[in-house]
Amino acid sequence: MTSTRRPDQAVAALAAIGLLIFAACGGQPFSRGAPESSPLAAFSFEEASERTGLVFRHFTGATGEFYLPEIMGSGVALFDYDNDGDLDVYLVQGDFIDKGKSMRDASFPVADGWKGGGRLFRNELVPGGKLRFTDVTGGSGIAALFDGMGAAIGDFDNDGNLDLLVTGLGRCLLFSNSGNGKFVDVSKEMSIVDGHLSTSAAFVDYDRDGWLDLFVTHYVHGTTVERKKCRNTAAELDYCGPQAFPPSIDRLYHNEAGKRFRDVTAESGIGSSAGPGLGVLIADFNSDNWPDIYVANDGAGSFLWMNQKNGTFLESGLEMGVSYSSDGKAQAGMGVAVGDVDNDGREEILKTNLRREGANIYSKDAAGFYGDAAVRMNVLKPTFAHTGFGVGFADFDNDGWLDAFIANGAVMAMEQQRGQPYPFRQPNVLLHNVRGVFQQVEASPVFEQLIGRGAAFGDLDNDGAVDIVVANNNGPARLYLNKVPAQNPGRAHWLRVRLHSRNAGLRGFQAVVTVEMDSGKKQIRRVDPGGSYLSASDASAHFGLGTERRVKSLTVVWADGSRTAHSADAVDCEVQVNQP
Numbered sequence: 417m418t419s420t421r422r423p424d425q426a427v428a429a430l431a432a433i434g435l436l437i438f439a440a441c442g443g444q445p446f447s448r449g450a451p452e453s454s455p456l457a458a459f460s461f462e463e464a465s466e467r468t469g470l471v472f473r474h475f476t477g478a479t480g481e482f483y484l485p486e487i488m489g490s491g492v493a494l495f496d497y498d499n500d501g502d503l504d505v506y507l508v509q510g511d512f513i514d515k516g517k518s519m520r521d522a523s524f525p526v527a528d529g530w531k532g533g534g535r536l537f538r539n540e541l542v543p544g545g546k547l548r549f550t551d552v553t554g555g556s557g558i559a560a561l562f563d564g565m566g567a568a569i570g571d572f573d574n575d576g577n578l579d580l581l582v583t584g585l586g587r588c589l590l591f592s593n594s595g596n597g598k599f600v601d602v603s604k605e606m607s608i609v610d611g612h613l614s615t616s617a618a619f620v621d622y623d624r625d626g627w628l629d630l631f632v633t634h635y636v637h638g639t640t641v642e643r644k645k646c647r648n649t650a651a652e653l654d655y656c657g658p659q660a661f662p663p664s665i666d667r668l669y670h671n672e673a674g675k676r677f678r679d680v681t682a683e684s685g686i687g688s689s690a691g692p693g694l695g696v697l698i699a700d701f702n703s704d705n706w707p708d709i710y711v712a713n714d715g716a717g718s719f720l721w722m723n724q725k726n727g728t729f730l731e732s733g734l735e736m737g738v739s740y741s742s743d744g745k746a747q748a749g750m751g752v753a754v755g756d757v758d759n760d761g762r763e764e765i766l767k768t769n770l771r772r773e774g775a776n777i778y779s780k781d782a783a784g785f786y787g788d789a790a791v792r793m794n795v796l797k798p799t800f801a802h803t804g805f806g807v808g809f810a811d812f813d814n815d816g817w818l819d820a821f822i823a824n825g826a827v828m829a830m831e832q833q834r835g836q837p838y839p840f841r842q843p844n845v846l847l848h849n850v851r852g853v854f855q856q857v858e859a860s861p862v863f864e865q866l867i868g869r870g871a872a873f874g875d876l877d878n879d880g881a882v883d884i885v886v887a888n889n890n891g892p893a894r895l896y897l898n899k900v901p902a903q904n905p906g907r908a909h910w911l912r913v914r915l916h917s918r919n920a921g922l923r924g925f926q927a928v929v930t931v932e933m934d935s936g937k938k939q940i941r942r943v944d945p946g947g948s949y950l951s952a953s954d955a956s957a958h959f960g961l962g963t964e965r966r967v968k969s970l971t972v973v974w975a976d977g978s979r980t981a982h983s984a985d986a987v988d989c990e991v992q993v994n995q996p
Contacts, residue, residue: 459813459846460899461884463861465892469549470885472507472535472893474869477563478523480653482646483513485563485585485613487655487827487840488635491806491870491950492887493567495578498597502541503874503954505549505885507893508564508582509534524838524890534560534567534582539876547877547897557599558591560584566870566950570619570628572606573674574921581630583614583950588632607676612637612664616696618946620707620926623727624976626919627671631686633693633711636661648828655827658692658714665690666711666719668729674921685729691716695752697947698926699763701736702784705977707926710738712749712767737786738765738778747773748803751871751949755809755818756940757793758852763942766795768804768822768949775799775807775822795820795847798856802842803827805949806871810882813900814908814960816939817849823868823886823949838890841865866891874954880910880988882958887951909961912990915943917974924995926975929957931984934966961987 465471476486490508497504511532512522519525536556537549564584572579577593588610591599603609613635619628636658646656668686669677681687686709695712701720702708709721709729717739721729733739741747748770757764757777765778765786774796779789790796799822806823813819826840833839843863847854862884870887877883881898888894900908911931915924924943932938941957961967967984974980974995982993 459848459857459860461861461896462899463864463894464547464897465895468547468895470505470537470893470895472537473526473530474507474887474889474891474893475510475522475526475530475532476524476890477510477512477517478890479512479514479517479521480523481514482653482655484636484644484656484661485513485565486510487889488615489563489565489584489869489889489950490887491566491616491948491952492872492885492893493569493580493945493952494872494874494876494885494954495569495580495945495952497536497578497580497593498538499577499595500542502539502878503876504539505537505876506558506567506580507535507537507887508567508584508870508950509560511561511563513563513585532561534558534564541876541878552597556597557601559601560589562587565614566616567952568617568619568630569945569952569955570630570925571921571923572619572628572630572671574627574919576920578923581608581617581619583610583617583632585613586611588614588617605676607678608669610667615694616946616950618696618698618709618944620698620709621922621975622668622707622709622723623670624706626922627673628921628925629671630669630677631696631698631709632667632669633696634664634666635692635694635714637664637690654829663690663692663716666693680727684727685731686721689719689731691719693719694750695767695947695949697752697754697765698944699754699942700926700928705973707975710752710765712752713746714748714750716746718749718767737788741773741776742788742790747776750803750805751807751822751947753807753809753820753947754942757809757818757849759817759937759939761938761940763940764789766807766809766820768799768807771801771803771826771828773800775804793852794854798845798847798854802845804845805869806886806951808871808873808884808948808953810873811958811960812846812882812898813848814881814910815962816937816960816964817851819849820847820854821845821862821871821873821884822847823871825867825869825889838867840867840889842868844868844886862896864894866894869949870951871948872951872953873948874956875912875958880912881908907963909963909965909987911959911961911967911984911987913941913957913959913970914990914992915957915972916992916994918995922975923955924974924993925955928973930971930973931959931967932969933961933964934968935964937964956990
């Protein structure tokens, strides 16, 4: 059930994709690569947002009142909404919290011609042959004219087209993808009603019935963010922390065969605990082939909702060792990511936190419990001085080891920036994985000082390297194009695996792909677009192979627990695996 997409096997529309992406998949004989000790090229990124037309600036809606949501947003989603073989981009937009305000009241007014609401950018790579983005929001049917926070991607109606959910202040909007470049707002008819401050969200088939359900995190209860005033130690008006507001429970919606979503928060057990949720991660944390839910809470212990396989969940974060820091303290959890950092077959959890807390990386032991390995894996030191938000694991240099990227931006004024209009800028962090221990990359365009929030990951120019899109608060979006293949021809091989479940809407979500190289090395990747902070990434499994040029076997454990084995007769290309 494996197919390697090649021009001579595709219809005309896909032939262009093959020429752009899969020129190296010609079935040529394999040969062993150079010895492993041969060094790969250093990290290389180009900031290419303006050059490619991905021009977007986040508007906070700030008017000097210091409303909490102003400093929180926003996110970004990468998804192929038109099914043409390249990744498109949706960027979430903010708005005035006080609807009585206008642009003349704004602390940071936008330029003439600015258009409110999130923006959908179509990638013109296929069939045009050149990476270029076109703003197609106007004719798309997507109208998210409110203070948006995050975005989630999933095919809730199993029609083969990826749909879009946008979270934010006082509502969630669900846009159904019609498959013709158009979206329809179906929030009300699908019973998605939300009056709180919703942040990250994720689609997950938690009961394995073949339909994607929906989990939505909440930061605080109601819309009291519009009225609460807080002051800092200097008695100046400042942004409140979550402790100033009543906590809120997260929401779980069951998909009723694509006809509507039913709120099952209470009966599922999700409603038994409240917390200021920001990041959400779907993974199988106890290896029972059922999806569990991890929620990063800000200033409170994180939740780990363990799936009881009967429609209910049990909160087990403390028991599993993923709620607090190594010294038992609650931290300001923001973004989350999961991946097998040390290639031992067990996935780690990376969680970003507030400045002077450092990030956590929870590593699982042989007994199935987690411990914070931030010191051992050298994550604490390079993250300690920053407030981390969007985060992801990806093999940026295609050497076979998952690296990490963290988008940083303060929520409390930086001392050295006091007196500036918006003193929250921080550099991002890029961590190179050297056999399970991270080394901070010292120089890269990704380090520019902005106010990073959402981050999403995927190969936007289809060159075999994972790129990064960052949504910056009160600033421009950034596209960091990964130039490793161009810098390192023939020495940074890769394989991308895209899954198609028997239920079209599942898209292989929560499947685990294992590849074994000719040398005997193995890597695993989990397929899911969620994680990070307020964002959604490409739902494919990307493997860096380094100098190796042969994949001996490819195994998929699907979301329903079934297992299939496949051959992979090429590298430097994308293969499609269909569930039988």
